[in-house]
Amino acid sequence: MNVLARCVAAATLAPSLHNSQPWRFRITGRDVRVYADHSRQLDALDASGRELLISVGAALFTLRLALRAQGWRTTYALFPEPDSPHLVARVLLDREDPPPETVTTLAEAIARRHTNRWPFADSVVSADAIEELRLAAADQGAALTIAGPVARNAILGLGHQAERHLRNEGRYRAELSRWTRPTPGRHDGVPPAAIGPWDAIERMPIRDFGLVHPQPWRTNEFFEAHPTIAVLATLGDGPENWVRAGQALQHVLLVATRLRLATTPISQPIEVPAIRELLTDTAADRWAQMIIRIGYGPQAAVTPRRPLSEVLESDQ
Known part of the structure; x- marks a missing residue:
């Protein structure tokens, strides 16, 4: 699996409404396109698609962070093609640059982030x-x-x-x-x-x-x-x-x-x-x-993720 595919895999760990994972990705050269998958939209809760796009935005940030942690600076554009409304973002590799420690430590949190529905301690957040x-x-x-x-x-x-x-x-x-x-x-x-x-x-x-x-x-x-x-x-x-x-x-x-x-x-x-x-x-x-x-709460359970083969297309 190449760097771009590994970073897309990290992006799929983002949170989404009901863990619906309403996103798709396409890799073309140094370009990653992020799409909204409206077939996974929750119509009763989210008729406007607002929460679907919040979920896709979370995946987009995760993708950008994962790429930066791999030593790539990126640029991106939102809704770059008006005739393709499902295309939410286009992320382009810009240049290589070693990531600072703040980026690598934040990226390490991607796999550890889970929604926690358990009671928290009666402790004040600093x-x-x-x-x-x-x-x-x-x-x-x-x-x-x-x-x-x-x-x-x-x-x-x-x-x-x-x-x-x-x-x-x-x-x-x-x-x-x-x-x-x-x-x-x-x-x-x-x-x-x-x-x-x-x-x-x-x-x-x-x-x-x-x-x-x-x-x-x-x-x-x-x-x-x-x-x-x-x-x-x-x-x-x-x-x-x-x-x-x-x-x-x-x-x-x-x-x-x-x-x-x-x-x-x-x-x-x-x-x-x-x-x-x-x-x-x-x-x-x-x-x-x-x-x-x-x-401050106990460790939360991991939720499943769709295989990369279901969400990623590649022209490489």
């Missing part, structure tokens, strides 16, 4: 760590804001409201069933090991992936009383902004992993338009794209 996460988001053109106690409680309440709203929709439950159905040898979706426990007092609005298929082994656990909750936002709310949000999200998650922090992207409040409006400052054109729970 101000220095928060600042690193904030700078990671800003580096990709997004803003990460840590919610204060009042805002945090409001966001958690909105999260529960959104979760209840979604559970009442038959299309949502059917979609959840498709992506959590335990199937031997499956390479996508959320497996039982990654679902996590029940929240004993329903404090944390983590999506209940055990809603449809019974999980008799699941335990009731008490989640942290004062979670660290961050809101990731962008200026503007179009396809390029969504890709930018995905790149910022992955940069934040990888920095958190390097700092040995656990993370849980929480998207339900952003998936219900009326609730998303409460988290968005439309007057300032500042749009909430994702909520992230941050803390």
